[in-house]
Amino acid sequence: MKSSRLVLSLLAAAILSGCAAVGPDYQRPAIAVPAQFKEAAPGWKVAAPADTLHKGEWWLAYGDPVLNELMAQLDANNQNVQLFLANFRRARAAAEGARAGYYPTVSASGGTNRSRQNGNVNNRQTLSLDASWEPDLWGRVSRSVEAGEADTQASVANLANARLSAQAELVQDYVLLRITDEQSRVTRSTIDAYQRTLRVTRNQYEAGLVTRVDVATAESQVRSAEATLLGYELSRRQYEHAIAILVGRAPADFALVPNEFMPVLPAAPEALPSTLLERRPDVASAERAAAAANANIGIAQAAFYPSLSLSGGIGGSASTIANLLSAPARTWSLGASLAASLFDGGLRQSQVDQAVASYDASVAQYRQIVLQGFQEVEDNLSALDLLAQEAEKRQQALDAARDAERLALNQYQAGLVDFTTVASAQITRFQAEIATLQVSGRRYTASALLVKALGGGWDGVMDSSAVAAGSLGSSSTTSSSATSSPVTPPR
Numbered sequence: 001m002k003s004s005r006l007v008l009s010l011l012a013a014a015i016l017s018g019c020a021a022v023g024p025d026y027q028r029p030a031i032a033v034p035a036q037f038k039e040a041a042p043g044w045k046v047a048a049p050a051d052t053l054h055k056g057e058w059w060l061a062y063g064d065p066v067l068n069e070l071m072a073q074l075d076a077n078n079q080n081v082q083l084f085l086a087n088f089r090r091a092r093a094a095a096e097g098a099r100a101g102y103y104p105t106v107s108a109s110g111g112t113n114r115s116r117q118n119g120n121v122n123n124r125q126t127l128s129l130d131a132s133w134e135p136d137l138w139g140r141v142s143r144s145v146e147a148g149e150a151d152t153q154a155s156v157a158n159l160a161n162a163r164l165s166a167q168a169e170l171v172q173d174y175v176l177l178r179i180t181d182e183q184s185r186v187t188r189s190t191i192d193a194y195q196r197t198l199r200v201t202r203n204q205y206e207a208g209l210v211t212r213v214d215v216a217t218a219e220s221q222v223r224s225a226e227a228t229l230l231g232y233e234l235s236r237r238q239y240e241h242a243i244a245i246l247v248g249r250a251p252a253d254f255a256l257v258p259n260e261f262m263p264v265l266p267a268a269p270e271a272l273p274s275t276l277l278e279r280r281p282d283v284a285s286a287e288r289a290a291a292a293a294n295a296n297i298g299i300a301q302a303a304f305y306p307s308l309s310l311s312g313g314i315g316g317s318a319s320t321i322a323n324l325l326s327a328p329a330r331t332w333s334l335g336a337s338l339a340a341s342l343f344d345g346g347l348r349q350s351q352v353d354q355a356v357a358s359y360d361a362s363v364a365q366y367r368q369i370v371l372q373g374f375q376e377v378e379d380n381l382s383a384l385d386l387l388a389q390e391a392e393k394r395q396q397a398l399d400a401a402r403d404a405e406r407l408a409l410n411q412y413q414a415g416l417v418d419f420t421t422v423a424s425a426q427i428t429r430f431q432a433e434i435a436t437l438q439v440s441g442r443r444y445t446a447s448a449l450l451v452k453a454l455g456g457g458w459d460g461v462m463d464s465s466a467v468a469a470g471s472l473g474s475s476s477t478t479s480s481s482a483t484s485s486p487v488t489p490p491r
Helices: 002-017 058-062 065-077 079-102 140-206 212-246 281-302 347-413 419-453
Strands: 045-047 105-117 120-133 271-273 307-318 330-339
Touching: 058 065, 058 140, 065 079, 065 140, 065 212, 079 140, 140 212, 140 281, 140 347, 140 419, 212 419, 281 347, 347 419
Parallel strands: 045 271
Antiparallel strands: 105 120, 120 307, 307 330
């Protein structure tokens, strides 16, 4: 009777003290956050989005139906996204496994035995139901659950980051493929112009008006442009292969038809977040990793304290099954045990020190990712601003080069200048065409990278009707030729 009272007393003490948890309670690591971005344009206001908000299908701002279809395929078939989705399921299962530590373990067993001794045959039937429970006196289980939940939330953020990274890469590869199509179109148009000039030069050579050097120079221009066209074809095929992999297809089974339609270049945002901590999934993942590392400190410190185990069982043993549950055959047991390590050569302390060091490392990584995020935003804001100015200058240079080429051809046919002047004007115009397209490609790339740096667009769904001045959509360019919210995988 006294032993029963002792067990009940220990049980009550365990329940009352189970709410305590050793180890530090988690506080989000502090980091200095600027009030605004250095490269933000005058008049831009501050926004405060949260990473739990659905960012919308930000790629719709590019106004390209083919890109929209590729995004749908990416979401369903990209293998890197599927990898992080599997990691999320694994983390969620591990978190559920940690919760099992709150509950007792119950087992049942039964058996039959037949023996012979001194000529007598004995039959024995047994049945038992046993339970054991280790109360969470020092918060080891609660800290394990805390770490599991943080790991699960981090895996959700990793999944979102993998999806966002793949989407941004798809936008870049797709736009650069279309830019390459434009470069190929310009090059083919240039080859046609060079061939016309070559015919004129040959006619003039046969008439004795020019030398063989002029003909050779004109032929060299044609062959050089043809070689350049092959280089663009190689780049296009490589972009096409990269897009195929992103959407989960084999390159042999995937093709994109060239067209003259260019995606819209979204206008620069009118509102920017003052902090990336609640926006970018990689920042959210790093912050949740710090929370998990903090919980692991408590798990390590709990090993210094004794553990209490409570056990009990009920069963029966009889010669027949009918008598197995009768009062004389019934057995029961109830017990408690207390265990503690008295000496381990410093093992537990080293484990605590390792957990603290891991936490410090996760905090440093979190702060570094935040700083890198700010750098990425600033870099791409600068790029969008300065590339827009460069695009305007490139367009002016292209317009001038076209006029110079036209004038040189007219003067050459009139016999006023030699072919060197024409060749120089044609090369200058061709280089200006290509340089203008290259700047446009860089602007598209900076746009996609800014979306990624901001954690997935701005203001929900970006305004797809906004077109930046001087984009490839304009006629002037194309006329010549971490919180504790419910954990679910984000979409």
